[in-house]
Amino acid sequence: MNWDQDITASLSIKYPIIQAPMLGITTPEMVSAIADEGGLGSLPVGGLSPETSLQLIRKVKAKTTAPFAVNLFTHDIPAIDLNDADIMQDLLEDLSEKYYLGYERQDVATFKFHSYKEQVELLIGEKIPVVSFTFGIPDETSIAQLKATGVLLIGTATSVKEAVLLEQQGIDMITAQGIEAGGHRGTFLEDGPLPQVGTLPLVAQICKAVKIPVIAAGGIYDGSTIKAAAALGAAGVQIGSAFLASDESLAIPAFKQALQHISETDTVLTRSFSGRWARGIRNKFMEAVEEAGIRIPVYPVQNSLTTSLRANAQKKDNINFTNLWAGQSAAKAKQEPAAAIFRNLLMQIGASDQ
Amino acid sequence: MNWDQDITASLSIKYPIIQAPMLGITTPEMVSAIADEGGLGSLPVGGLSPETSLQLIRKVKAKTTAPFAVNLFTHDIPAIDLNDADIMQDLLEDLSEKYYLGYERQDVATFKFHSYKEQVELLIGEKIPVVSFTFGIPDETSIAQLKATGVLLIGTATSVKEAVLLEQQGIDMITAQGIEAGGHRGTFLEDGPLPQVGTLPLVAQICKAVKIPVIAAGGIYDGSTIKAAAALGAAGVQIGSAFLASDESLAIPAFKQALQHISETDTVLTRSFSGRWARGIRNKFMEAVEEAGIRIPVYPVQNSLTTSLRANAQKKDNINFTNLWAGQSAAKAKQEPAAAIFRNLLMQIGASDQ
Numbered sequence: 218m219n220w221d222q223d224i225t226a227s228l229s230i231k232y233p234i235i236q237a238p239m240l241g242i243t244t245p246e247m248v249s250a251i252a253d254e255g256g257l258g259s260l261p262v263g264g265l266s267p268e269t270s271l272q273l274i275r276k277v278k279a280k281t282t283a284p285f286a287v288n289l290f291t292h293d294i295p296a297i298d299l300n301d302a303d304i305m306q307d308l309l310e311d312l313s314e315k316y317y318l319g320y321e322r323q324d325v326a327t328f329k330f331h332s333y334k335e336q337v338e339l340l341i342g343e344k345i346p347v348v349s350f351t352f353g354i355p356d357e358t359s360i361a362q363l364k365a366t367g368v369l370l371i372g373t374a375t376s377v378k379e380a381v382l383l384e385q386q387g388i389d390m391i392t393a394q395g396i397e398a399g400g401h402r403g404t405f406l407e408d409g410p411l412p413q414v415g416t417l418p419l420v421a422q423i424c425k426a427v428k429i430p431v432i433a434a435g436g437i438y439d440g441s442t443i444k445a446a447a448a449l450g451a452a453g454v455q456i457g458s459a460f461l462a463s464d465e466s467l468a469i470p471a472f473k474q475a476l477q478h479i480s481e482t483d484t485v486l487t488r489s490f491s492g493r494w495a496r497g498i499r500n501k502f503m504e505a506v507e508e509a510g511i512r513i514p515v516y517p518v519q520n521s522l523t524t525s526l527r528a529n530a531q532k533k534d535n536i537n538f539t540n541l542w543a544g545q546s547a548a549k550a551k552q553e554p555a556a557a558i559f560r561n562l563l564m565q566i567g568a569s570d571q
Numbered sequence: 572m573n574w575d576q577d578i579t580a581s582l583s584i585k586y587p588i589i590q591a592p593m594l595g596i597t598t599p600e601m602v603s604a605i606a607d608e609g610g611l612g613s614l615p616v617g618g619l620s621p622e623t624s625l626q627l628i629r630k631v632k633a634k635t636t637a638p639f640a641v642n643l644f645t646h647d648i649p650a651i652d653l654n655d656a657d658i659m660q661d662l663l664e665d666l667s668e669k670y671y672l673g674y675e676r677q678d679v680a681t682f683k684f685h686s687y688k689e690q691v692e693l694l695i696g697e698k699i700p701v702v703s704f705t706f707g708i709p710d711e712t713s714i715a716q717l718k719a720t721g722v723l724l725i726g727t728a729t730s731v732k733e734a735v736l737l738e739q740q741g742i743d744m745i746t747a748q749g750i751e752a753g754g755h756r757g758t759f760l761e762d763g764p765l766p767q768v769g770t771l772p773l774v775a776q777i778c779k780a781v782k783i784p785v786i787a788a789g790g791i792y793d794g795s796t797i798k799a800a801a802a803l804g805a806a807g808v809q810i811g812s813a814f815l816a817s818d819e820s821l822a823i824p825a826f827k828q829a830l831q832h833i834s835e836t837d838t839v840l841t842r843s844f845s846g847r848w849a850r851g852i853r854n855k856f857m858e859a860v861e862e863a864g865i866r867i868p869v870y871p872v873q874n875s876l877t878t879s880l881r882a883n884a885q886k887k888d889n890i891n892f893t894n895l896w897a898g899q900s901a902a903k904a905k906q907e908p909a910a911a912i913f914r915n916l917l918m919q920i921g922a923s924d925q
Binding site (some may be wrong): 376395412417419422445446485 | 730731732749750751763764766767768769770771772773775776778789790791792793795796798799800801802803804834835836839898899900902
């Protein structure tokens, strides 16, 4: 394997393979398993309270002494449109009644969202070596604080323009997220339609536009796709869907089962669950929101509105009313320990005995 | 360069690089230039009359003795919905009046479409060694006729399922067309939403599902993307957009110029021009059809309806009312001879002195 640049030294890892931070899926156990294998485990704490974030970080630390990354959501907190939220809650109530989902109407005016800014200090305090982020660029103060203590920053770009901006802001590495990726789009420049660029051309073009290392994300799941990323000029890969059905994943049993039967064409982009574009397996909830034709509140308002409904569905192992984030290479994701999945990837690229 | 399988011998070419058949763009001169350089030139004759097809084939033959491929559209001829066509013509007349496009209302009931079946005999008569096709699978009789005379067949797939079907029908090679590709989607299984799978996961997954050679298409434009295709398991690549602005391209000057200023995010999928999904640079015509919110007649009805309007726009070098098919790696397509573009690709993969 010839990578364009060596990022293993600066990340203190053995292999330039990053386990994608998947909020709601990734556990501290998954992160520590990958860290112990020599990859970069990523703990997602986007939107969580400082207290919960700290608990999760401590849980990883209790399981491994290897370094790992923590992932933030660096969006601005939006104003809430109470009218849009009201109309959406009518729909959620209707669905709840029809399908016994136990939705209780919420007082949206009292919603309070956590900013990544509340998490910066604790990350520094906990000596987290790598902070990755998505949905934006941290403000200059946060960047300066993190960099002053030697934290390495990895931003997410879905277009060449976003990648160039991240480099200009002093970010150390870029995750180039192709349209194939499961979960939320990291898009933060909203000056036109959602960028929908495939991993292959996106990585190739970002690698030519910036000097900092680029990590390829989206559709990567095996030896051939990892090697392709290296050929495109990437310095590493980020892999999410391959770990969706792992023993350490929070995915409900019916979701893990569904992954065994989908094909590469079964995921779509939707704003229905969170207010932000994300890729997942098409299901009844997406269709119901689309059919209703109502305006979907912005992220994270819609995300909060649908939280209890999704949680209730998950408790019932019901895949029709919770988000099934998955990428275009998620089919047949293996149901085994994350470490075994990781080692299999290493074997496929001939790196297992390094 | 290590390709998974060697297709150069069976295609009688030197390099497994195929110039994409781009109807309305590709000239006999482009085909012969690529053929002379040792690549596979592809002459598009989809939907053309046998007479025009023969003329174009003879033109290529007058310029080169090297083998080349001919590309067919293997769709069924649909019934015409006169009402939909009528409503669409109202819009075309409105646009024409507003923007001086000289549209003349057509008698749709007299439309006659050519089937690829009318072209099979002449391809055999002309001893065309390679026939590629898109929009479907030729009927069994046509496949048998072509194969009986030693013609090599290349089909187009946009999903694993389509690829498997092509292999089952005895097709010799598969072009795996990722969502990044410019121009028409080759999709022919219409049992759900349009497959929108990226080249990277699509090629990787098709290569694992079939035994016949796979040619990667969509987003490929330089050495790094060609090498990535090889890493994915492809036996060759098909490249279109890189030749869009070549001297031998029929693209109007304003289109060639526009290519110098777009980015990887500026193309979108549309049915507005032809009735079939295709990727091109967003322009006024697309937007006008979308805004009208009317039903778009199926392919090739809509294609015929918009032909004169597009031709008139092209005469005026007006990019607002003609299709600007282009892929996600079309930006800065070089304005030089196709042979120079081809040789540059060879240099980038270290193959120029083979």
